[in-house]
Amino acid sequence: MAVVETAAGPAPAVPAPAAPRPLGRLLRDRVGAAALAVVLLFLLLALAAPLIAALYGKNPAEHYGQNTPGLLSDGGLPVLPNGGISGDFWFGLEPGLGRDVLTQLLYGIRTSLLIAFASAAVTTTLGVLAGVAVGYLGGITDRLFGFLANVLLAFPTLLLLLALSPVVQSRLVDPGAAEPEWMQFLVLILVFSAFGWIPLALSLRATVRSLRERDFVQSARAQGAGRFHVVVHELLPNVRSQLLVHATMAVPTFVASEAVLSFLGVGITEPIPDWGRMISRGSEVFQADPTYMVFPGVALLLFVLAFNLLGDAVRDALDPRAGR
Amino acid sequence: MLSFALRRTLQALAVLVAVSAAAFALFYAAPADPARAACGPRCDNGQVAAVRQSMGLDQPLLTQYTDYLAGVVTGRDIGDVDGSVIHCDAPCLGYSYRLHQPVTEALVDHLPVTFSLAAGALAVLLVLGLGTGFVSALRHGGRTDRLLSGFTLVGASVQIYFLGYVAQWALVYSTGLLPLPSYTPPAEDLAAWAGGMLLPWLVLGFVNSAVFARLSRSQLLETMNEEYVRTARGKGLGRLRAHLKYTSRGAAGPLVQLLGLETGALLGGAVITETVFGLNGVGRFTAEAVSGQDLPAVVGAVLLAACFVVLFVALADLVVAWLDPRIRLS
Numbered sequence: 331m332a333v334v335e336t337a338a339g340p341a342p343a344v345p346a347p348a349a350p351r352p353l354g355r356l357l358r359d360r361v362g363a364a365a366l367a368v369v370l371l372f373l374l375l376a377l378a379a380p381l382i383a384a385l386y387g388k389n390p391a392e393h394y395g396q397n398t399p400g401l402l403s404d405g406g407l408p409v410l411p412n413g414g415i416s417g418d419f420w421f422g423l424e425p426g427l428g429r430d431v432l433t434q435l436l437y438g439i440r441t442s443l444l445i446a447f448a449s450a451a452v453t454t455t456l457g458v459l460a461g462v463a464v465g466y467l468g469g470i471t472d473r474l475f476g477f478l479a480n481v482l483l484a485f486p487t488l489l490l491l492l493a494l495s496p497v498v499q500s501r502l503v504d505p506g507a508a509e510p511e512w513m514q515f516l517v518l519i520l521v522f523s524a525f526g527w528i529p530l531a532l533s534l535r536a537t538v539r540s541l542r543e544r545d546f547v548q549s550a551r552a553q554g555a556g557r558f559h560v561v562v563h564e565l566l567p568n569v570r571s572q573l574l575v576h577a578t579m580a581v582p583t584f585v586a587s588e589a590v591l592s593f594l595g596v597g598i599t600e601p602i603p604d605w606g607r608m609i610s611r612g613s614e615v616f617q618a619d620p621t622y623m624v625f626p627g628v629a630l631l632l633f634v635l636a637f638n639l640l641g642d643a644v645r646d647a648l649d650p651r652a653g654r
Numbered sequence: 655m656l657s658f659a660l661r662r663t664l665q666a667l668a669v670l671v672a673v674s675a676a677a678f679a680l681f682y683a684a685p686a687d688p689a690r691a692a693c694g695p696r697c698d699n700g701q702v703a704a705v706r707q708s709m710g711l712d713q714p715l716l717t718q719y720t721d722y723l724a725g726v727v728t729g730r731d732i733g734d735v736d737g738s739v740i741h742c743d744a745p746c747l748g749y750s751y752r753l754h755q756p757v758t759e760a761l762v763d764h765l766p767v768t769f770s771l772a773a774g775a776l777a778v779l780l781v782l783g784l785g786t787g788f789v790s791a792l793r794h795g796g797r798t799d800r801l802l803s804g805f806t807l808v809g810a811s812v813q814i815y816f817l818g819y820v821a822q823w824a825l826v827y828s829t830g831l832l833p834l835p836s837y838t839p840p841a842e843d844l845a846a847w848a849g850g851m852l853l854p855w856l857v858l859g860f861v862n863s864a865v866f867a868r869l870s871r872s873q874l875l876e877t878m879n880e881e882y883v884r885t886a887r888g889k890g891l892g893r894l895r896a897h898l899k900y901t902s903r904g905a906a907g908p909l910v911q912l913l914g915l916e917t918g919a920l921l922g923g924a925v926i927t928e929t930v931f932g933l934n935g936v937g938r939f940t941a942e943a944v945s946g947q948d949l950p951a952v953v954g955a956v957l958l959a960a961c962f963v964v965l966f967v968a969l970a971d972l973v974v975a976w977l978d979p980r981i982r983l984s
Contacts, residue, residue: 484967495944500691590813630813
């Protein structure tokens with residue numbers, strides 16, 4: 331029997347493949363889906379770190395190499411080849427202190443992600459508030475903000491982060507007093523947040539400035555909508571995708587910045603596990619024991635790469651016109 | 655063009671003054687005890703008091719700032735912790751109580767290494783970035799494009815210290831293909847200079863080329879579809895020639911601006927690269943000043959770096975205006 335086409339028939343059972351939702355588009359993109367999987371895996375590993383450590387029977391703090399004879403040589407290097415990889419220590423031992431590399435890596439993800447997510451949340455919030463407000467108000471506020479952003483962006487990021495960390499720390503911690511662990515996290519989040527919101531604010535300012543003149547905003551205003559309504563109900567929904575892309579891209583940036591600062595010795599200090607510091611320690615023994623640096627180095631590369639790929643995929647999924 | 659150049663220069667000067675004020679506020683007004691931070695951890699209370707006096711910390715904040723600015727313009731006398739008075743020549747960026755040396759002098763000592771590193775890295779960045787971007791754009795969507803994009807993304811994600819150590823291990827220690835990175839003044843021995851800097855140039859240039867490659871690819875793709883380029887192609891101009899003559903000029907603006915920013919940032923010191931390869935440039939000097947708690951040296955280095963950025967961003971804007979009349983006439 332022939333299928334009869336009716337003009338006023340119900341919608342076809344199978345939805346048109348032309349316009350899937352952004353998440354569907356993201357998952358259909360093979361690279362994007364793989365990146366998302368890797369990112370989720372890292373998240374899961376971070377959340378489950380204590381559980382995995384318990385099952386595996388090691389913790390990141392204990393100096394196994396020093397407590398158990400025969401694991402480290404007199405020079406502090408693992409006795410077994412490849413950094414002391416064995417059935418007991420899957421990723422080997424840290425030279426010198428003899429801690430377990432696998433658990434250090436797992437707990438290191440927590441350090442990294444905690445700082446990166448908190449900084450991304452703060453900078454995104456600040457960026458939205460400043461960008462939308464300045465773009466909408468325009469006039470003198472806008473010019474002042476433009477100048478301020480120019481001034482702050484003139485400082486090279488890394489130098490500023492490097493120089494600012496001790497200053498912020500000196501404000502928060504009394505000289506001579508021991509610095510609590512959470513304070514180290516707070517200092518880094520503050521330093522990253524102090525300047526990290528500017529790029530987002532700048533790009534939102536430009537978007538809002540052009541949206542402001544569009545008909546739907548004008549008509550809302552003509553109907554008597556107040557500033558608050560215009561900003562929250564008319565402007566914000568239109569910058570949502572820009573926000574999401576920015577937040578995704580911000581996380582790997584902060585992960586990398588945190589690792590750099592710890593590598594240079596002004597970030598997270600012992601005994602909190604941290605990838606940047608592991609690489610720094612690894613660089614000291616690199617010729618004798620390259621394995622120790624390879625694990626955190628490759629983990630960091632994978633992590634940042636996956637997040638960057640995810641950011642690209644999110645952008646493509648949210649804006650199909652942005653061609654590849 | 656002249657009026658644009660004048661306006662842009664004035665704007666850059668205004669930014670510079672504001673930058674100095676911001677740096678001053680961040681580092682001399684914000685720390686709990688600037689005198690202790692300036693003197694360093696090894697100073698006793700008497701020395702800190704001497705520094706406090708010498709830095710004029712008992713003066714109102716505005717006076718301190720104007721004194722500092724006056725020092726930058728005309729130079730000034732500064733008392734060291736041992737009571738001796740040193741004349742700090744203009745541009746005086748302060749006095750390092752740790753090194754017993756004016757900051758400007760110390761920075762100038764480290765500049766040649768940083769300049770050498772920046773020049774070579776920029777050359778690598780330009781060749782790699784533009785080359786990758788151009789080939790990707792020409793082969794848009796094909797396998798070469800995907801391969802190059804992947805390569806670029808790895809460059810954007812890899813940590814420079816990790817790549818630096820791995821490259822040094824692979825190319826220097828294991829195979830001996832390259833000499834151990836070191837700095838020899840080019841005036842002394844040009845070949846040793848280039849050989850010693852080659853690995854740092856390649857690593858720093860590759861990592862920084864990623865953003866440049868991505869931008870040049872998207873810029874070229876966008877401009878390729880502009881009507882004037884399609885017209886030129888339609889009139890029979892060969893593909894490569896049309897792109898070289900018309901597309902590249904149209905796409906150059908944002909690229910020149912990014913290059914200006916990169917140049918300024920590199921001249922301020924490549925902290926990580928210099929640390930990894932043991933090059934004693936401005937970046938390493940700054941990192942050491944931070945860990946040695948030498949506040950005046952830190953502020954001087956940050957200010958110098960910011961000046962380079964402002965200068966090269968302004969220069970890039972001038973070049974862009976020269977390339978594109980729409981900008982200078984608006």
